[in-house]
Amino acid sequence: MASTEAPPGAQHWVPANPSGIDELKSAAAGCQGCELHENATQTVFGRGAEHARIVFVGEQPGDVEDQRGLPFVGPAGRLLREAVDDAGIDPAQLYISNAVKHFRFELRGKRRIHQTPGPAHIAACRPWLVAEFSLLRPELVVLLGATAAKALLGPSFRVTRSRGQLLPWPASAQHPEDFPVAEIQALATIHPSAVLRADDRDAAYRGLVDDLKVAAQAVG
Numbered sequence: 533m534a535s536t537e538a539p540p541g542a543q544h545w546v547p548a549n550p551s552g553i554d555e556l557k558s559a560a561a562g563c564q565g566c567e568l569h570e571n572a573t574q575t576v577f578g579r580g581a582e583h584a585r586i587v588f589v590g591e592q593p594g595d596v597e598d599q600r601g602l603p604f605v606g607p608a609g610r611l612l613r614e615a616v617d618d619a620g621i622d623p624a625q626l627y628i629s630n631a632v633k634h635f636r637f638e639l640r641g642k643r644r645i646h647q648t649p650g651p652a653h654i655a656a657c658r659p660w661l662v663a664e665f666s667l668l669r670p671e672l673v674v675l676l677g678a679t680a681a682k683a684l685l686g687p688s689f690r691v692t693r694s695r696g697q698l699l700p701w702p703a704s705a706q707h708p709e710d711f712p713v714a715e716i717q718a719l720a721t722i723h724p725s726a727v728l729r730a731d732d733r734d735a736a737y738r739g740l741v742d743d744l745k746v747a748a749q750a751v752g
Contacts, residue, residue, distance in 0.1 A: 536685045539566035539656040546659045553582055558665050560633060566656040568634035568649070573598045578664055584620065585751045587670040588612075588628040589661070590678040590723060591607040598635035603628050612676075615724065615737065619744035625751070627668055631683040654683045671751050673701070673716065674744070677723030682720070691720045695745040697749055719747050721733025726738050 542565035549648070550556050550691060557577040563569060579602060590605075596606030602613055604695050614713035631651050635643040649657075661684075665673075675681040701716040722736070723745035728735035 536718065540650055540730050541565050542659040548661050550663060553578070553664065553667060556622075556660070556667070560660055563633070563660070563670050565659075566634075566653050568632070568653060571637070573632050574601050575600055576603055576630065576635070577660070578603060578627055578634060580626060580627030582627075582668070584627035584668055585625045585671045586627075586674060587665070587668055587672070588626060588674045588676060589680045589684065590628070590630045591674040592630050592632040592649050593635045594646060595635065595637070598644075603630055604724075607728055607732040611727055611737070612724040615740050615744055618741045619748050621744060621748045627664075627670070629661065629664055631661060631736060632678045633660055648679060651687075654679070658683070670691045670716065672698075672747055673718045673719060674719040674747050677726065680723075681720040685720070689720070691722065695721050695739075697747065717742065717750060719750070 539679065542560075542563050545559055545563045545565060547559050548711055549722055550559070560575045560577045563575055567574070572593075576597050578633055580587075590604065592604050593603055594608065597603055597609070603609070611622070616626070632649040633655075634657075635644070636647045636649050636653065637740050638647050639645075654717040673684070675684060675691075678691050679690050697719065699718045701721075727740055
C-alpha cells in the first residue's frame with residue numbers, strides 16, 4: 533500500500549544562500565524530497581543563461597532527459613528549439629527548467645511510460661523552482677502545459693482559456709511571495725509534447741509559435 537504521508541520536500545536539500553545555479557544543481561543531485569528519486573536515473577535540473585530574461589517551465593523530464601540529465605533534449609525539446617527560433621527568441625536569453633525534477637513513469641515491460649506528477653510531487657519540488665527564480669530574476673516566465681501552469685498560477689488555471697496572454701505575476705501566481713521578482717510576467721502555452729501528439733501537428737505548431745511570439749515581443 534502506498535504511503536499516505538506527505539513527502540519531506542526539497543527544502544531540506546536546497547542551500548540557504550546559493551552562489552549560483554551550479555551550486556543548486558549540485559545540491560539537487562542528492563535530493564530525496566519525494567519518492568520519485570528512487571526509480572529515476574538522476575535529478576534533471578534546469579539549464580541556460582544565468583541572467584535569462586525568459587524562463588521556460590515545463591512539467592517534468594521525460595525518458596531521454598532522465599537518461600541524459602538535461603531538460604528538453606528529447607523530441608519535445610527539439611520541437612521547442614525550432615519554435616523558439618521561429619518565434620524570434622534569442623536562445624542566449626533563455627533558461628529552461630521543470631516543475632518536477634525527477635522522471636515519474638510506469639514500467640511496462642522494458643518501456644518507461646510517462647506519468648503526470650501529482651500535486652504532492654509538485655509541492656515537494658517547488659523549493660527548487662523558487663531557488664532558481666530567486667537567482668535568475670527573469671522578466672517573463674513561459675509555462676509549458678497544464679501541469680506547469682497550475683503549479684505556479686494555481687489549480688484553477690486553464691491553459692485553454694488563457695494561453696498566449698501576458699499575465700501579471702503578482703495577481704496570478706500561486707504563493708507570489710515565493711518569487712521576489714519585480715514586474716515579472718507570465719505566459720502559458722501548450723507543452724511541445726502536445727504538438728507531437730496532435731492530429732494536426734502543423735496547426736498545433738503554429739499555435740505554439742504564435743504564443744511564443746507574444747513572449748518575444750514582451751521582452752523586446
